[in-house]
Amino acid sequence: MRRNTKDAELRERAAQVIPGGMYGHMSTAMMPEGYPQYFAQAEGTRITDVDGNVYIDFMCAYGPNLLGYRHPDVMAAVQRQQALSDTVTGPGEPMVQLAEAMVDMVSHADWAMFCKNGGDATTMALMIARARQGKRKVLVAHKAYHGAVPWNTPRPGGVLPEDRAHLIYYDYNDPQALEDAAKQAGDDLAGIFAAPFRHDTFADQELPDAEYARAARAVADQHDALLIVDDVRAGLRIARDCSWETLGVRPDLSAWGKVLGNGQPISALMGNDKAREAAQKIFVTGSFWYSAVPMAAAVETLRIVRETDYLEHLQRIGTMFREGLLEQGRTLGLPIKSTGPATMPMVLFDDDPDFRFGYAFCQAAMERGVYLSPYHNMFINAAMTEDDIRRTLDATGAALEHVKKNRASIEPPAALAKMAALVAEH
């Protein structure tokens, strides 16, 4: 029997002093019942909740855990730098080393700027695209997530129409929609945002068509606008480079975050020389953007990225997870899907419009020690072993059998109904 006494106690205390008890993407409000909100420990592939329950974690802190939690080499770099300096009256040498390492790694880029949130990097990209020639229009794919500030947050609360003035929305992967949107912008087109692949919540993921990616580049060039790839979520899980390098398409700007310091707080905007002068025209900054410890962690993370087969390992392990799961679905006659790159799978059921089967499946897997998401893409980390995947598949196999057996009586998730009501109310 799973314990949740301590988690329940913390939730109760949090309800007093945190609006809604929790906020943002790490709130479990939309998760299946019983998911723990609070964690006490993390090591390698495992997270332990405050009640001592251990899970193989397929969310990886929603991305940052690339190499395994508390990776010894990264932690050693953190501790070495911590003994010297962190947040001081100026940056340290690691900032220059990191900018050089990033520019070496990212083919399209000539320069780097570091920040804290992924949304800092995408907002800087927006500002640079506009600062460059004073043009205003920026194309963004419908439903794409590029951060949670007024110009891009996915919910309407506290946002004015003016915050999104001069944004034009297009359908991802549709070259014609992109061209139509550009036509609408006319000679006022400053930039085009694109996720490296379609990774919206509650939807199957879609890899980018090369035709769409090439059209994005061509439209940007025709309009002398900047092409921006938002690699915050996918960076370093598709390529040791900007993700669109695999398609042969180079953006002018790319936004990075999450994985760069393997969990240490750092994000980055990378750009080419076409965007350098505009980057000097904007004033952006933050209290902790120059801190040396996360930069030292990132320098070490990039060394491991360069010198090891972590990426091939992610792909091998991710494929083993995907194929095992799909095989289980076929065997049981359950229409389970796993979409997107194997290193960042989204797992949904066909014919599951209210997500009841997906939620029941994840809940059953969670109770068996495997932490999955029923509505957000998941993440593979490099500490995962074949044995971890075998244990995971033991849990998912049992969870699928549970779904099959209880199919007729599974209710739609209460969390989603509550959320839908909340959104409708405002």
Place this chain on the structure above:
Amino acid sequence: MRRNTKDAELRERAAQVIPGGMYGHMSTAMMPEGYPQYFAQAEGTRITDVDGNVYIDFMCAYGPNLLGYRHPDVMAAVQRQQALSDTVTGPGEPMVQLAEAMVDMVSHADWAMFCKNGGDATTMALMIARARQGKRKVLVAHKAYHGAVPWNTPRPGGVLPEDRAHLIYYDYNDPQALEDAAKQAGDDLAGIFAAPFRHDTFADQELPDAEYARAARAVADQHDALLIVDDVRAGLRIARDCSWETLGVRPDLSAWGKVLGNGQPISALMGNDKAREAAQKIFVTGSFWYSAVPMAAAVETLRIVRETDYLEHLQRIGTMFREGLLEQGRTLGLPIKSTGPATMPMVLFDDDPDFRFGYAFCQAAMERGVYLSPYHNMFINAAMTEDDIRRTLDATGAALEHVKKNRASIEPPAALAKMAALVAEH
């Protein structure tokens, strides 16, 4: 003779891979010549640049260093938490402990939300003020710094007029200007921003008139709008509470940052129950907002804030620095001013319209091992001793004599001319 070989080498490398060589508030582009850009070490009150030059640091990382760099108790808390978890798939217990400690400490507040940048907290305040009743207008003091995103960054590059739609500017400390601005907003007034005191760059600081602060509260109440105190820069250097508590004026929201984790990256928005429901209506988040290490550091920082006389020490040391400096000015017949709270002094010269004397003074102090700013308020930290201030005054005394002796030949600072040209150009 000060060495700067390594700093020069790093600057040269940075010029290749970072736009303009550096960006934001930690760029030394506007500092007097010879100021180091890169630091290698920090301990207590001292920072050591990459060439081994040591300075008594009066910038304190532009605020975060409240208790001394690498404070042993805070670092012990950091290391204890680091051994358990940091950036994971959910928050840890320190998030609840910290929210409780903040709510206990900040009289006006019933809840807390944590983030990374000070600008995250002020942007959340803006969104909550608007989300509450769908009203749009927000009052902001001219020239006040509330962050560096499109709605508030102090330079125009990359910003559209729409980003500032529905902001109305008023003169700080002028109750009539505030009331006029509110009148202009009419029944569309959502919120009023106020710094705890006037701390604009390149200008004498001004403490708030109680009449102005009371007017801000009254106007907010008349309009059923939210009063927001931006305590990101001044927090915990004026009071063990919101800074305006010293005036008997309680805001609905207050933004915090910089000092909370004594250098660990964390900021916060605090609010009362009037703003709680609106806080639940906005969707804001960030990859590293839930990380446990900075929260554990903040829990320990707040314990020290509660249990020690750090604040009285800051005030005593700050007053000793201020009085010593003013005495030196009087003795030498130099019209030096020190404005604002003694814990956050701004030091400028009278009759110094192009800042040439202030720049020459700071440069001479820097060459003597004291790091001051000629255009930004400075910060006292609790590790500073009377002996540090005596050493500082030895350096400032010699620096003032240098200014007096060379008065006729001191040139206006080249950095400011370059900056003015850059701003004019765009």
